[in-house]
Amino acid sequence: MLYGRAAEQDRIHQLLSRAREGVSSALVIHGEAGIGKTALLGYAADAASPGRVLRTVGIETEMELAFGGLHALLTPVADRVDRLPEPQAAALKAAFGLSGAVVRDRLALGVAVLSSLSQAADGGSLLCLIDDAQWLDQASLDALTFAARRLRGEGVVMLFALRDSVPGGQITGLPRLRLQGLDSASADALLTGHVADLSPNARDQIVEQAQGNPLALLELPAALTVEQRAGRVNPVTLPAGPASPTSRIQETFQEQLRRLPDATRSMLLVAAADDSGDLDLVLRASTRFGATLEDLEPAERARLVLLADNTLSFRHPLIRSVTYQDTPLARRLAAHRALADAWGDTMAGEQQADRRAWHLAAATTGTDEDVADAMVGVAQRAGGRQGTASASAAYERAAQLTTVPARRAKLLASAAFTSAEAGQFHRTAALTDRINALALDPAMLADFARVRAIVELDRGTPHQATRILLACADRLGSSADLAPVLAEAVATAQSSGDRSLMTEVAARIPASSEHSIARAMADPGGSDTGYPTGLTPAQDAGFAERILAGTYHRLIADHHTALQVAAACVRDCRDHDVVGWLPTSLHLLAEAQMYLGLHEEAGSTAAEGLALAERFGRNHRATYLRGTLAAHAALRGERDRCTGLSGVALRHADAHGIEQAGAHAHRALGLLDLGLGQAESALEHLEAARARVEHPVLSAFLLPDLVEAAIRAGQPDRASGPVLALTAWAQATGRPAAVALARRCQAMTAPDDATEQHFTTALRLHGRSSAQPFERARTELLYGEWLRRERRRTDARHQLHGALETFEELGALPWAARARTELQACGGAADLDSPTNTRFGRLSPQEREVVRLAATGATNREIAAQLFLSPRTVGHHLYRAFPKLGISSRTELPQVLLRDDAPADL
Template identity: 50%
Template sequence: MLYGRATEEGQLRSLLLRAAEGTSGALVVHGEAGIGKTALLEHLAADAGAARVLRTTGIESETELPFAALHQLLRPALDRLGVLPEPQADALRAAFGLAAPTGQDRFLTGLGVLTLLSEYAGEDPVLCLVDDAQWVDRESLDALTFAARRLDSEGVVMVFAVREPIPLGLPELRLDALDRAPAAVLLTEHAGTHLPPHVRERVAAEARGNPLALIELPRALSAEQRAGLLGPLPATPGDPTPSSRVTAAFGARIGLLPDETRSALLVAAADDTGDLGVVLAAAQVSPAALEPAETAGLIRLDGTVLTFRHPLVRAAACRSATLARRIGAHLALADVLVGEEHADRRAWHRAAAATGPDEEVARELDRAAERASGRQGMASASAAHERAAQLSPDPAERRRRLVAAAQAAADAGQFQRVEALLRRGGPSGAGGGGAPDSGDGERGSFAGELGSGDGVQGAELARVRAALELNAGSAVRAVEVLVGVEDAAPAILIEAFHAAQSAGDPDLVERVRARVPARPPGRHGTLAALAAVYGGEPVAPERFEATARDPGALFSERFLAAHAVHALADHVTARELAELLLAHCRSRGLLGWQATCLHLLAETHLAIGALQPAARAAEEGLRIAGYAGLDHRACYLRATLATCAAVEGDGPRCRELAEAALAHAHGHRLGTAAAHAHRALALVHLGAGDAEPALVHLDAADRHPDGPPVLLAFALPDLVEAAARAGTARPATAERVQRWADQCGGPAALALAARCRALTCGDEQAEEAFTAAVAHGERAGGGLELARTRLLYGEWLRRRRRRSDARRLLREALEAFEKAGARPWAERARAELRGTGEVIDSTSATGAPLGRLTPQEREVVRLAAAGHSNREIATQLFLSPRTVGHHLYRAFPKLGVTSRDQLAEALTG
């Protein structure tokens, strides 16, 4: 029975009741040790009815073993792996060591968990209980929270119990101390009525409403203490909290056990398998040795599984033992955990037993890190490299392993950990002191603590530092770190160009250009071509295409080449290249690059005028960036989504996204991201025909008018238009667009240059420029930019009373805007057409069929209409197949259809 938890019980029971009706839910229960989290979870499991219960418990010694907790949770459901989509099943098998590593990204593992839980549910709900989540390995916790955040209609409930709140993005329930009345009842039930009042009051005061303390402290009292003849509680050093009191009480009880029982308990506490056979073999005792601990209620034995009654019992068993005994327990476990399947556990036990440098153990941890990396367990790989560094007798090997730990932590998105690793060393370690603050009011650089290094190792360290700066520090300092590498290899300069472009600072770009040798190495000449682009020289986009398509080239070089194709306005080719690179990332688990490629894909879709595909790609990228802690990329993706919202006419969403992007961009000196966000805000006003505020935002974006036009080419045509509409023509800006178009040489760029020329020259030349802009736009394949050109040309013609000529252009513009879902521009075209005397049906709003659906329903319906199965849709949208079916069930009546075959017609009708 639970005391004083009626409200909490009701909240958890309601989750189960809703799950029985098909609605999933998740909750994080947090509170101090002993406050009753485990009891609440056990009560929920006992009251689960027809629900299938899956459980896992975090173990402190198991936190560095990737997917250990997840395997424990899903073990009863693994027989259903065969019904999952093959990539998801392969990812789970690899995570659990049931198959060779596939290199699939962590998203597939999380999605596999979601689909497996959905399949396991069947007709009955599933209850997943994750106790002591603070000790669950990072990979398991990532996969479980990924699934929990996407629960919808599977009938699955996930409850996490954790001591301190963890930002998991899930609803939370805090367990506070029991009120006085239920605490008194609980104390009476477990201590009886024979305690003298002053002893009872002292126990209650020390327990502070902590249920476990109320139960265990009376049990720890001797007969004299119970009678009030001695001090009533065991002493606790340092931290007299209820949990420390309980730990001391458990320690006192363990101290009364026979020596061989205490030894066996210590081995069990050091073990993370829970395998009774392993514990007995390592402790070299018979099962009878554990009987006193079982009788005392400290452990539970269930067949071949040993579990501690509470994590504080495990902690007390460790703390009550001497250092020599703890080392002996780990060595004994390492000796009995034989076989390749226990290699990681064996390595960690040997590392726990090490009292000084040990290169052999360090190499074992290196191998454990390699295995973890192959299963996308980058957080565990980082921990293994770090511990190996601590055990390295050779300073150079120590430094190499610290760099490897930082690299793995960066890949895992643990940028605070990266910073801590880079700060290792100092005067007593492997390097010198930190770099001074740059004087810009921000915190100091992350660079410097491990020393500059030399050769490959120094370059790798610089790349890690730069990645950290770009994500959590300053894009400017990221460039400074990279250009500071002596004899920089092409990979360093490629990444320096990337960071300088992100900073949006022409001076930084020039510093990188100055480092490019006259004859840079590499079979594609990418560095020389980039130097030419950022130097304002004409460069054909085709010059970069071969690099982007070369599977043998460095991936960062391939990406920057694809980005250059986009910057040079060959958006169709750039889109193809982005899709190619994205497929490469998905197949190899390059999570950070996956978000980056999705951003490029979204921007190319946006440039072509495909708003919905652009938004889909950006939303997926933002999910990945959030999942992996990629704040820098998330900033850009929010700016892209803000631009999509602006063109679609969703001003509030645009402002929310753009302001979030600007806050991060200004704090981290991401000038190009800030320019994208300002452009998005400008488009809200420009679409509504309100030029003055649009011009303010675009001027804010244009911070370096003397820099190479390619850095801001995406926003300059809008700046020219806003200025022209505000009555302040900017011929100098139009000239910058022309210089960029001359660099590109393609029709898309030439179309924008001609349009800018038309907006800034006199009437005599304007029509010729508009005509050229339309012709170039048609050669480029049309899209929203051509529609905007036709709108501007139509407006120009109508104001010169050439209504008949204007109508044709305005009709074509309106049709394109409506097809794309660009509502503000469609309304502008509609208003202009009315001005020519044409009667317009005002009910022909854009996107009418899809407008009846929620955003999630729209995505599901689009994919279903394209012929994708529920499983395929689930994979693309990171949902379970059951949730996809639920969305279709709700969407059909809104669209007036009864089957999937009718969807395509409903969307085009």
Template identity: 70%
Template structure:
């Protein structure tokens, strides 16, 4: 029976009821996830047991985090899913392969974390069979990181599978927090619940003893039960000090542990020895505990006193502590020498194959725990553990093993190399606090140039996400200065370019430019950091259009080689960014698409969010707004999954820009202001410029030119370098003109003209000529507009920008009383804006057309149909229109096939179609 938890029980009950309530559409009930957290003893496990009772036999999967096995990659996932492993054959081959690798069945490495997370979601969906299926993860703070990442990944994507996932997390344990899921905090019981619990469950206490217990327990249910059990009969009767605990203990958890220790100290020595061995391993393997305990002269019958005191629960093959704090109390109460002896006994008992598998890993960890000084043999075994864990994508486990190996070696150079490996793998696991702490203990002088460069890049990544891009760039520059020509500088310098650009610090960009070697390999980097006029000689004049010169796509790409592993991704991303900055949008799109493909096929997850951001921006520049939104939303999810807050900021700005184009004030404002707040707090000047540009576009589309101008000028100042401002200057010029502040556009027009001369792309010249048209008068303005439209046709298609030019030209023609000419331009602009879903701009075009005397029928537009769908439904429909199956869509969007089917079932009536065969014609994807 639970006391004082009626509200919490009701919440869990409702989740299970909803999960079991299918609605006849072929999907299960509504899935859900909940993180139950609080200090030790608050009843988290009891609530999980309550949920298990409601779900019923055969409808529960359960795993428990074990502190001693935190470094064994995928141990928790194996425990949870092994009962349904027979369902692997129903999964798509990549997902089945990922789970088989995680289980250690296939002997293969886990190469794709996202495939694994999707596989977990898919197998849970299969196991539910319409639901409800309950997945219980107790002591999540001690689950191995690889398992927890995969389970949380799946939990965040639950929808209509009929699955309920409950995580219990103890507060106050480093790294235990689970973000992105609903939270339920367990607080202390109220006085009524405390009174009921003590009355029903605790032997008689004197009023004084009862008062002291209540004061010490602070509403903690386990403390209310265990503190009285630690007292003698005299103490319970009030004859002596009723609470024999040290004064000044800070929390009920401490008092509970002291209470358990008091019980343990009353046990026979042989029983305590067996409990210590079990606590040192806590695998639940009774046979292993018996074999290891034999070294201390203990046998099975010596466990009876602990079983009688309900400290442990025994079955034929397993031994489990009734509560994790009993295990902790047992281990902490033992002297150091006894703990070391217990680990040595366990290592000796774990005989057999040392070469592979979890058996060898557990043995190695026990050997390491039993070793107090340097031991090169044990250090080598820990390196083996790290290499095996890294091969199975257990990067957090690998990092811990490398760190322990570093502690066990006496060789300073080897220690530095191992600590660097620990730092690099901890960064891959997203443990940035730990990465920072590890780097503080590395003697960089002992590293070879290659490792020094890798470490500098990791430190820069941590600095990007926790500090500022300016400091990240300085870290990389210092490394480049130190290693000189001793190692390949391209990855270091190209990432320094990108970090410096992100800072918006012109002086820092100049420092980077000064270090770039004068070779073709660094041509793009120099173009992006040096003065605009130094990029290339401008063409004879802005009126002549593009002149001869090397396009961005033809510039040499710096060292991306064959694309294997992570080598070359920095340079390839730099090439894509160069394409965006110098208006070679098709080259940028091709580069981005290739990077995203390679990230997926080669499991280079560290670059996926950046590649998706580049893809989103390239699609946005080409008017592929729905596709851009899909890439940005996926990128934001991936960045959030791995704690990459720097890239999250950019992706929010991209999504804010898309919302601005749609005229979605609430979404644009929310995303833009969130991005701006983080960018300003961390010195990410370029991200701030993108966020301000999105907010300025929103104002411009709504007709508030004055506010738009202020935001866009602030954006220009944040970007800090002319090359980085070109993307927003056409908006700034338009806002200044519409606000009656033409003089404030003059500098922007001059920069645009220089930029177009440097880019030598028709798309760049088209924008420059449009800006010149806006700031000209008379026949000259018309000539600039017609030249701009001709250049739009010559260059890569940018439908949104072309439509904006047509709108502005149409407005100018109407003011010149050339209404017939104006209507043609405005109709074309309106059609494009409606096709793109750019509602605010379509409204402007519609208003201008009506001012020209045209009557419009606003019904039947494609964007109105799509607006009826949720963002997830829109993306599922878009992929279904390409002919993708539900399984293929599920793998692409990290959903379950059942959820995909549910989205289509909901979307069809909204779109007025009955089958997926109708979708291609409806969406008219070639438009």
């Protein structure tokens, strides 16, 4: 399988397709060593007709063997030589040493090659592959390129693979295709598919160092130690792995390097030990080895390095790797010491200080408290992209350098916590095993317990994770570090669905303002005492408290606040590289988007969250995200996708006791069946979901579905309890969105003389909440159905029209079908001037908001900030909206909005 070569594969496919029609062609595929030329030739061979491929490969040691490459190519068809015209046959026999004659007419030989290829095609098609053409003997190369330039209608394709920057093998007069490095996504996919046990952070480092070279991507991981594979990174140097190369290309580089003068090799070692590319730095450090600028000339002439704009870079990433790994340890240590001294000479800021510290650490073989202090400084300053990963590595290196046991435990705990934030969960687990918790102060003890709980969530159960956190809370007492521990204990206890465990957590929460959100979330009796509004975490609160706050607002139907909290968490995760919290933040954001009718955005957000969770091994959060995506699929009527996602989520939830996530997966299946009119199976799924979660607040989200399923299944007695629970929750929250749901369910179970009042009140409250368009449309559908049964067809049509329009806008196709059926049953039809038939009505709700703001002149960045989207997503919405509106630029938007109420040109 080739990665990231779709365009190149398509070009080869076109050449082969044309050859089958009798059209010949030739192509020179060139690029640096290891870039994938041979792999592309292999793809061409697989795609060609069986038995219609000729091959030859240039061999460096046989470059002086005249016509050796040509002979290897044509040997399979040598028995046809006598069919050629006599001069051509004689030329070929002479070239192959069959006649004892000397090749005197190179023109006749070239024509003979062309004729032989045409004859081999035999009225069909033929593929000729010439690999490593730079090492083909010149006589063969001349004859083959002569033929390639004269191909016309023979049905022959000739592909030459040529390495750049190698003397010889020059080919002119033929079309060329230069292979570039793989893009980062393709490089990551290649590593994932071929290299096992490589952490995401180690994979990212390899991707960056390999510069898109496929061979380097596969070879560089071989030099990593077990710890480095788990994610420990050193941002200034390569790992020191085995010196022996594992490929012919590496052997070639190794031989080239060994032929260089000692001073030149010393300079290259210094350059390989530091990734800054700063030529001045390399020169200053190299003076410690007695090397000068002139000593770089042999490496330049051999094209091992490139010099430009005061920067030094290696021509190929494997040259840097071989240079470093093929050098004895003592010289590597000396190079790092020299670089540390050179960076010390130019101390101009934090970056230089960090690089100097890393080189000092790399040059130290034992313990050194001063270097440990320097590495702690590196960790504390780490920020920006990959900041947490670098901080974790720095803390771990500092722990290795210190001689004080208590300090070592503290530094390892810091390394474990920041590795979790960086998403290095396999490494996190390994670090926690090395920590002596008895040596930790309260602050570090809290971090250590949270890290252990994170590991337990993904490998064990939320119940045990809660126990870890409660044990820590008991040891901390009234410490200031208690808040984040209790916040996470609340979240893990909720995941377990165990009400008694949540009561136990609630008993540990002090009655102070800093714990108000945790106390409100943990108290199972909250639905009786009411839920305070406006609870926000402290300004300096961590992600645990902020996520808990967002979840709290979602559970009390304050979805706008939940959206704001979640969007801020996502933004901060990206800005500060807190990858560990990003899937959780994206999950919270997706849930808020779903409730606010931003279904398309919710699907994209949850899909990103799931991809990250799977990549970083966040199995616990991945289970929740699959439930969210299953609900999204259910709304759209995508049965296979919904059942597939729910099935995977349920299997993991059952195996690890994640009852809340299991409830979400069951709810998605219930919602799917409810939309498709299968009320009995919907009721079974929804009651199974409720049975998993004992907390009345945590189960409130599925009660409206359960009530509707019970009523539609003709079992109103199974709806009475959920209606009472929903009503109690709605009254406790005091949120219009929650009360609207309760009144809708009361309308379905109340006596006929009270039904309409409940429905109209629910619709009024839906309007006031400015949220949950899907739920409002469901209320309109149910109200319309009731009105039709009451033979009030005109009133019914009004409600059903509104429901149909919203369902169509949201892409909720099963629900739209139900509304359309009801509308037809009461003699109605979609009006031509309804929103779904106008240009503007063709847009999704999110596209409408983006278009309205763009029409005011707002930039993509300004729109993104207002709607909590990325500028790229805003551009995507505009790209999709323009064709629907029949325009090509945003300058036309104001005119479209002015005629929004005009029927579309259908």
